[in-house]
Amino acid sequence: MVLRFRTLKTQSLSKKQQCLSLLNSCRSMDQLRQIQAQVHVSGLYQDTRVLSELVYFCSLSPSKNLRHARSFVHHAATPSPISWNILIRGYAASDSPLEAFWVFRKMRERGAMPNKLTFPFLLKSCAVASALFEGKQVHADAVKCGLDSDVYVGNNLINFYGCCKKIVDARKVFGEMPERTVVSWNSVMTACVESLWLGDGIGYFFRMWGCGFEPDETSMVLLLSACAELGYLSLGRWVHSQLVLRGMVLSVQLGTALVDMYGKSGALGYARDVFERMENRNVWTWSAMILGLAQHGFGEEALELFAIMNNNNNDNRDIRPNYVTYLGVLCACSHAGMVDEGYQYFHDMECVHGIKPLMTHYGAMVDVLGRAGRLEEAYEFIQSMPIEPDPVVWRTLLSACTVHDVHDHTGIGERVSKKLLLKEPRRGGNLVIVANMYAEVGMWEEAANVRRVMRDGGMKKVAGESCVDLGGSMHRFFAGYDPCPDLVPVYHLLDGLNLHLKMVN
DNA sequence: GTAGGGTTAG
Numbered sequence: 001m002v003l004r005f006r007t008l009k010t011q012s013l014s015k016k017q018q019c020l021s022l023l024n025s026c027r028s029m030d031q032l033r034q035i036q037a038q039v040h041v042s043g044l045y046q047d048t049r050v051l052s053e054l055v056y057f058c059s060l061s062p063s064k065n066l067r068h069a070r071s072f073v074h075h076a077a078t079p080s081p082i083s084w085n086i087l088i089r090g091y092a093a094s095d096s097p098l099e100a101f102w103v104f105r106k107m108r109e110r111g112a113m114p115n116k117l118t119f120p121f122l123l124k125s126c127a128v129a130s131a132l133f134e135g136k137q138v139h140a141d142a143v144k145c146g147l148d149s150d151v152y153v154g155n156n157l158i159n160f161y162g163c164c165k166k167i168v169d170a171r172k173v174f175g176e177m178p179e180r181t182v183v184s185w186n187s188v189m190t191a192c193v194e195s196l197w198l199g200d201g202i203g204y205f206f207r208m209w210g211c212g213f214e215p216d217e218t219s220m221v222l223l224l225s226a227c228a229e230l231g232y233l234s235l236g237r238w239v240h241s242q243l244v245l246r247g248m249v250l251s252v253q254l255g256t257a258l259v260d261m262y263g264k265s266g267a268l269g270y271a272r273d274v275f276e277r278m279e280n281r282n283v284w285t286w287s288a289m290i291l292g293l294a295q296h297g298f299g300e301e302a303l304e305l306f307a308i309m310n311n312n313n314n315d316n317r318d319i320r321p322n323y324v325t326y327l328g329v330l331c332a333c334s335h336a337g338m339v340d341e342g343y344q345y346f347h348d349m350e351c352v353h354g355i356k357p358l359m360t361h362y363g364a365m366v367d368v369l370g371r372a373g374r375l376e377e378a379y380e381f382i383q384s385m386p387i388e389p390d391p392v393v394w395r396t397l398l399s400a401c402t403v404h405d406v407h408d409h410t411g412i413g414e415r416v417s418k419k420l421l422l423k424e425p426r427r428g429g430n431l432v433i434v435a436n437m438y439a440e441v442g443m444w445e446e447a448a449n450v451r452r453v454m455r456d457g458g459m460k461k462v463a464g465e466s467c468v469d470l471g472g473s474m475h476r477f478f479a480g481y482d483p484c485p486d487l488v489p490v491y492h493l494l495d496g497l498n499l500h501l502k503m504v505n
Numbered sequence: 506g507t508a509g510g511g512t513t514a515g
Binding site: 086089159184219220295325 | 507508509510511512513514515
């Protein structure tokens, strides 16, 4: 289709209006080039409104071309703030979000004044890029422009600091906001929950409620994900009851959050119940259910569900597994001892579904091999990884070594511990595993050496902690921590359990 | 005469 101004019925409209109308109906870069030629001919090239529409198409339409948009703005004599903002917004959603920051620098160099709509997308770019250094400069600029009091700017500042794991700063911004909306509360909750400051996240929910804000769906999803992470079943059930009481529609997100919470808390019956009742499910819903089953020892059921998900006869024709689904699948294999299947799924993940394995997938596969006692194979698997294994991967194998290598003197435990300590020499927890491994096989001198290294280096293991939900409140337990007045029956029970386990094995 | 905005899933 060739576009010309005179093809329009609206002959009476001005050249400029015709041009804007054409831009409005523009669908491809080819059409845009034709319009661009017309713009040149009619001398509308420096019109700020026309320019912003050109930039809008190149930055935000499905056939966008950001370099094109950028060149429009850079070559314009005086681009309006709107053009700059649209360009920044385009980069925020692109694969190279930090370019937004450089556009902003250029904008400032050329003396354009940012307005309150400049900062949200700019901060969003810094947030997705986790660019703390750049984001702080933006924050400072927002303060200089007196725009940091805008509620949208504030919400994005919270989100930015949250994404950079600067929770104290996120909370500081929140605390100093002159005006807040539900989104502000949700943003600060997100920051806490994402960084596993779960109690604080839950606290913000109830403070929000106390301040008279109505929690929305996002608030509920966030609260549920904090419950899921803590295994705080009683609070999770309370949230569920609130959803029913308020007559909130069980959206895919809310339903998934419930399935996730029940699944992680081990209440698989409830998880399954919500899952079955949901009208719409997406890949996250299925993944949450699969992972819940896998993590609680129902490996075969998890894999069965995965097969159903992939079965085209079901209502989920468009649901394709993603990286989270495969974490659940591999977790199922390791808990069910299915090594060959694990290899097969790991292979299919990339070759059939095009999902490039992440570090966690390699770790999960090491867990599959390690739990099955195939330690050498796991070691070779790590050596053959195309990415540099992180300490977690080595620690997974080392833990497997302490279980399986105790009476076997192949020395794989030693090799693995060397690899791990090379990467993370100062983490006390690593040395504790190594010392225990030596002690287990009676290599007392070596064990003592490791302990001495720890002591001399001032290294301590961060105490492992367990939470138990009792009568609706969370109780935290540490090893060696002794708040209970009468532990004797507890130890008797534990002894009994250990005996039972040994007899079963 | 004038255009555009935020938070959420292992």
